[in-house]
Amino acid sequence: MYAVVGCSDCQALKIVEGRPETTQCPRCGKRRKFEKLKKFVETDDEDHAREVRSSMLANRQGEGEAFAKLDSFTEMESQIEEAGPSDDEYLEASGVDTEEVAEAAERVENRSASTRGTSRKETVLAALRELDRPTENEVVSFADERGVPADYVRDALAKLVRRGEVSESRGRYRLL
Helix, strand or coil: CEEEEECCCCCCEEEEECCCCEEECCCCCCEEEHHHCEEEEEECCHHHHHHHHHHHHHHHCCCHHHHHHCCCHHHHHHHHCCCCCCHHHHHHHCCCCHHHHHHHHHHHHHHHHHHCCCCHHHHHHHHHHHCCCCEHHHHHHHHHCCCCCHHHHHHHHHHHHHHCCEEEECCEEEEC
16 A cells, blocks of 8 residues: 655655554654645555656646656656667777676676675685685685685785684695
């Protein structure tokens, strides 16, 4: 259920979904009980609520006739895809080689496919779990294969040692 409601302080109009106990005006910040608000329309269709609110705003500004000539939100939304140049056309006109961009994106995708959903820190910790008392270079190599930069790995190892989560002895690391 959607309701077009008005604020009694600043006359702002907004769409409220459902039946909340209270609602706050986006313009003046005043909070009121939903049941006490003036409801101009209640409908199950969000697009209908958007149309009513827009029509009311246009009428307030003396643009009701101009608004009436416009298509509905649903129709205008479908026309957006057809309006103007496509993303590729726009980028190419701006001097961007879209094929090169696609190839770079594919390289990044392939390189980081194994770490998707895994943070950089988790990758460093995974290296420490999977490798037997690895050296810094072994952890760096493990993480590099998963798209984590060497500088980050070195900094992470130092922080983990300072925090006491990892020990370092004679250049070899171990999770504690």
